[in-house]
Amino acid sequence: MNESSRFGTRCIHAGQAPDPTTGAIMTPVYMTSTFVQRSPGVFKDGYDYARSKNPTRTALESNLAALEGGKHGMAFSSGLAAMDCVLHQLRAGDHVVLSDDVYGGTFRQLDKIFRHHAIEVTRVDMTNLGAVREAMRPTTRLVWLETPSNPMLKVIDIAGVRAIVDEHGPKAGKAAGVRDAALGPLGTPIEKPILVVDNTFASPYLQSPLSLGAHVVMHSCTKYIGGHSDLVAGAMVTSDDALAERLKFVQNAAGAVPGAMDCFLMLRSTKTLHVRMQRHCENAMSIARWLEKHAKIEKVIYPGLESHPQHALAKKQMPRGFGGMISCVVKGGLEPSRKMLERVALFSLAESLGGVESLIEHPAIMTHASVPIEARKALGIADGLVRLSVGIEDVDDLIGDLDRALA
Ligand SMILES: *Cc1c(COP(=O)(O)O)cnc(C)c1O
Numbered sequence: 001m002n003e004s005s006r007f008g009t010r011c012i013h014a015g016q017a018p019d020p021t022t023g024a025i026m027t028p029v030y031m032t033s034t035f036v037q038r039s040p041g042v043f044k045d046g047y048d049y050a051r052s053k054n055p056t057r058t059a060l061e062s063n064l065a066a067l068e069g070g071k072h073g074m075a076f077s078s079g080l081a082a083m084d085c086v087l088h089q090l091r092a093g094d095h096v097v098l099s100d101d102v103y104g105g106t107f108r109q110l111d112k113i114f115r116h117h118a119i120e121v122t123r124v125d126m127t128n129l130g131a132v133r134e135a136m137r138p139t140t141r142l143v144w145l146e147t148p149s150n151p152m153l154k155v156i157d158i159a160g161v162r163a164i165v166d167e168h169g170p171k172a173g174k175a176a177g178v179r180d181a182a183l184g185p186l187g188t189p190i191e192k193p194i195l196v197v198d199n200t201f202a203s204p205y206l207q208s209p210l211s212l213g214a215h216v217v218m219h220s221c222t223k224y225i226g227g228h229s230d231l232v233a234g235a236m237v238t239s240d241d242a243l244a245e246r247l248k249f250v251q252n253a254a255g256a257v258p259g260a261m262d263c264f265l266m267l268r269s270t271k272t273l274h275v276r277m278q279r280h281c282e283n284a285m286s287i288a289r290w291l292e293k294h295a296k297i298e299k300v301i302y303p304g305l306e307s308h309p310q311h312a313l314a315k316k317q318m319p320r321g322f323g324g325m326i327s328c329v330v331k332g333g334l335e336p337s338r339k340m341l342e343r344v345a346l347f348s349l350a351e352s353l354g355g356v357e358s359l360i361e362h363p364a365i366m367t368h369a370s371v372p373i374e375a376r377k378a379l380g381i382a383d384g385l386v387r388l389s390v391g392i393e394d395v396d397d398l399i400g401d402l403d404r405a406l407a
Contacts (some may be wrong), residue, residue: 056263076236087114098122099156151327185246196215291402300328302326346358355389361386
């Protein structure tokens, strides 16, 4: 593999070389907490203690960095642990602009933990760039967005948001904060707002936020990167050296790192990421078109459909496909949608997404129950809204299952 290798080649090879001791083609699972030192403070390649560095994790972090086209990869014990690492970069009084239709746990972390640490949050519909500009304050240090969003599959213009972020920065003569060398990397104030894109729904195969202007791309690897519903993990990638130093400092100092076995499973998974995503996209497109014609379906939301309000942007921003997530509204509201979810046999009724097997869920009752009813209504999370995570089974079997469930 070299610098110019294409996506599928990077999936399989980036960050990995045959094991130097045995030639094992797969990266070993380094089940070790510590590493022997030749002399006090003299250790190999920076390996002194496994929270700080583990060879299986190093391979995964390099692999994920290559997939996102970035310089520095960092793996975490969950997607929310990756987010926590970013929020620890902020100081009391800092302000965050957050897209309105985000994963419930993302909002909960800001609202229930970091609000307590005097971090202020404004939620905005980022499909409206004017609203993003209006939400920015002199104290804004973080802009966090998710695209496509969950569950309304809104598509946000990453480059457009970055342009607004660039309009903001320290005003001439006004320091952004006090430098405190005793705090290490966190002692340097953040001068300009950091733009973080949660790329979980698209995966690195479909969308490259760093190339569109994001400073940091974040993943819940629990979803498409893991891809087999068998682990919980998170990741971040950045090309900004100073930011990477800060994030890696917190990764180690706060310590929410994944174990070696989970890193190995993710390395196994990313080898097929491009192939899985192609099938997720094909299947979802066929199902979205089929649902669009179904008499019992009021509305289908899928970025690949011409009827999607940001379809043109999605085509530009996600050139390889539109992902495996579909939301649809069943006519008649709660009862008919409940019936559909009880009747599916091949789709499993469960939260989460991004695995090879198809899942179906009811956002108002399940994943988004904690969102107050008025906020749900404002976002469009109707009582008849059903969310599908389309897997990579044979699509005719999936359509047959939905057909029977809706009959
Ligand atoms: C699941 C999810 C998260 C949280 O990740 P965990 O791995 O569950 O901690 C964050 N963002 C999105 C879009 C998600 O789907």
